[in-house]
Amino acid sequence: MKNECDVVEVIINKYGGNHDSVIAILQDIQSEYHYLPETALRVVAKNLELPLIQVYGVATFFKAFSLKPRGEHLIKLCVGTACHVRGAQPALDEVKRQLGIEAGETTEDMMFTLETVNCLGACALGPIMVVGEEYHGEMSPKKIKKILSDYKKATRSRRHDEIRVGT
Amino acid sequence: MRLGSALESEQLRDRIISQRNSDRTCIITSVGTCGLARGAADVARAIYQTISDFNLKDSVDVRTTGCHGFCEIEPVVLIYPEGILYQHVTPADIPEIISESVIKKNVVERLLYHDFSTGKNIIHEQDIPFYNKQNRLILGNNRFIAPNNIDDYIALGGYSALVKALFEMTPQQVLDEVKESNLRGRGGGGFPTGVKWESCRNAPARDGIRYVICNADEGDPGAYMDRSLVEGNPHSIIEGMIIGAYAIDSHEGYVYIRHEYPLAAQNLAIALEQAREYGFLGEDILGSGFRFDIKITKGGGAFVCGESTALMASLEGRIGEPRFKHIHSTERGLYGRPSNLNNVETWANVPIIINRGAGWYRQIGTDGSKGTKIFSLVGKINNTGLVEVPMGISIREMIYDIGGGIPGGREFKAVQTGGPSGGCIPKSLVDISVDFDRLAKVGSMMGSGGMIVMDEGTCMVDVAKYFISFLTEESCGKCIPCREGLDRMLDILTDITEGRGKEEDVELLEELGDVMQETSLCGLGSTAANPVLSTIRYFRDEYDAHIKEKRCPAGVCKELITFTIDGEKCNGCRVCARECPQGAISGEKKEVHHIDQEKCIKCGLCRDNCKFDAVTVS
């Protein structure tokens, strides 16, 4: 994990080692690894001279952080009020059914992680689903089925190509 | 280039304006978050490409802006100076728009806004009913400003309020002006802004440090006016904060912005950088001797961090738990120092008040609530979007005149205001005027301005359960009444929606609500029962139907509904049978189908896919 420690230290140094930067530091680590590895939390605690429990507390309090590795595509399904009254629940049920996972979980093949969020500020297009950086509006169970199968196909064929190139 | 005096800043403005020719064609398109979700980035790209293909670069300006407010019709393209509006534009429409509207000065009829109430197309933006009933004091400039170009803001008179405050007014006079305007905080509570500033200014600061903070956490799901302001017109907030800091005698500012708004944070960062370059921020602002700067902090995704003390804890890098407020944050806030926190929209009002004066500002609104308020009109409404109206307008005007009524000819049932701390206002009160005090009187609140419209297909018990489950997840767990009370409420509401409700449940909910209101630590807990109490108050019959008759009148609560196929309408096309994930639908082609209730999981796919409306819910 040598490499990881270096990356984390660069991030910490960017903030001048300030205690009050702990959230910003964790955000940067999260955007680097898409989750917070345990080693990273330990390095942060050590370098900032904070008790590990405090870093861990922050990491578990805020919804933006994940302590588990995430899949290749992060799916955020909005269950905010506006999306809720426009049918976010059936949409969520459909995503869960398609992927066979609950919210907060990752598929076994590490392809998708499903998370629910409360409002992405694009309520006019609800129910909203964001896959990676791509926004998909007016989601119905039918559209979801199509979108997810497109992602699955594209990812599978890309992974397949990567394996072929690798060998 | 750093500006060294008030004169230099006015000269800069003159120079920017003189270099701009208001007769020149300008193509405007909005690329805020909602526009992007509908493909506005491709539209913008197509505009740049076509302009260069047509060799029009020297004669036509292109401006990509933040949200204009009418989300329903995005992506939008405006042609100025004519003020023509095109809706639902795709990249393929761009060559036609440019050759017809820009070169030949014609109108592309098929892309115009269609007014269903009159059956006519509308050419100009200002004639569209959604816009012309509003008073877009704050939001209106979004369409003239590219957020990454400070010159656009300056050309519209930006930073002239700052110049006026710094060079023509004392801090006390600025404070008095804001106090006199009766501006009340737009973040929820409606606390008088001037009074808050004064107590922060007068609070003893041990080391002379006071903080000015902007709350851009916007946790209320369904409200996005703050996002749209930070994204589209970041300088108006920056200018407001500098003026506030001058009045309060503060030199350090923070903007706490939620991480779900990456574009807003990015645009704000660019704006801060540009403001520093011109010398509106930093040391010796415009040579006045006053110094102030602003940092951005991104939230971690916790609703409670919108609360003032939790927000400040989070700014310090701690867990965002609120504290008991026997000492106000204006006296002891961030790092134990006097801190003044205001909402995004509150800050955006400040330059207007300083420029136009408190007397002018006070003419807008009602006795107790002055100025305009931005609402996000969302849910079951035809014209979804952000609407800015004078305080005191009726709910009816908002929903029918501006919002264009309920889609599909359905019946309007209620509107939810104030977010998770607010309440539902029933149809019978549709004529009340909307201001801080009136909304509180009917058991709701202004909150941040979310207005979620509900129709007959919305179950009010389900809505109450929705908010309680949201708050159960977001409660920080520090105080018992909020943590345990919400848990209990969720249990009871779940029982009711799943057919296990008992007669005494409603009274128990009311009792729990009272205790939470009186004993919770912070505003989250003390207002958490509002969605339940207000739905009980106005929709008791729906609770009774769930409890006594085990029936969900709106057909929403899964455990209480069944899907059946109407033999009269079904023509046996087999679409539903193919879509059903459980294989619960049987029936030969061209014969009436049948749903096996044992297998049915009530996902509703059959109803959504049936072209003949043959699936009924009861």
Ligand SMILES: Cc1cc2nc3c(=O)[nH]c(=O)nc-3n(C[C@H](O)[C@H](O)[C@H](O)COP(=O)(O)O)c2cc1C
């Ligand atoms: C649970 C909770 C969440 C809140 N969320 C927000 C928010 O997202 N944005 C906001 O401006 N104010 C929010 N507030 C209100 C703030 O505590 C504070 O009153 C406000 O930011 C002050 O600014 P104003 O006086 O300009 O309204 C929240 C309050 C509570 C109790």
Ligand code: FES
């Ligand atoms: S409620 Fe889903 S985007 Fe706002």
